Amino acid sequence: MVSTPSDRLNRERRTIQAMVEIYCHGHHQSTAALCLECHNFLSYAMQRIDKCPLQNNKPTCRKCPVHCYKREMREKARHIMGYAGPRMMIYHPILTILHYNDEITNKNDLRLKNKSRN
Ligand SMILES: [Zn+2]
Numbered sequence: 001m002v003s004t005p006s007d008r009l010n011r012e013r014r015t016i017q018a019m020v021e022i023y024c025h026g027h028h029q030s031t032a033a034l035c036l037e038c039h040n041f042l043s044y045a046m047q048r049i050d051k052c053p054l055q056n057n058k059p060t061c062r063k064c065p066v067h068c069y070k071r072e073m074r075e076k077a078r079h080i081m082g083y084a085g086p087r088m089m090i091y092h093p094i095l096t097i098l099h100y101n102d103e104i105t106n107k108n109d110l111r112l113k114n115k116s117r118n
Contacts, residue, residue, distance in 0.1 A: 016045050018092050019084035060103045
């Protein structure tokens, strides 16, 4: 599967947005729009992607070696991913598959670099 880096970053944005929506609807009884707290988190996350120093080489956030989120946002991200992650497959199966594909095919996973042979 061929995907350009900008596709990947756009997909990252869409994935994060979808996860925040699932989390917010489940936790904050929001309906159409996100609550203020989740809205703020989402803007923060988008900013982080825009300012990501790895940009074109960016792995998915879960595997990223650069921990760019400040502590409270990282905590919130963990909660959101933990809740929305398993539900993503139900609500956004294609996006989820592409996201995992990004994780698997990414060659810039620095954590696994020494362990895997490709
Ligand atoms: Zn919310």
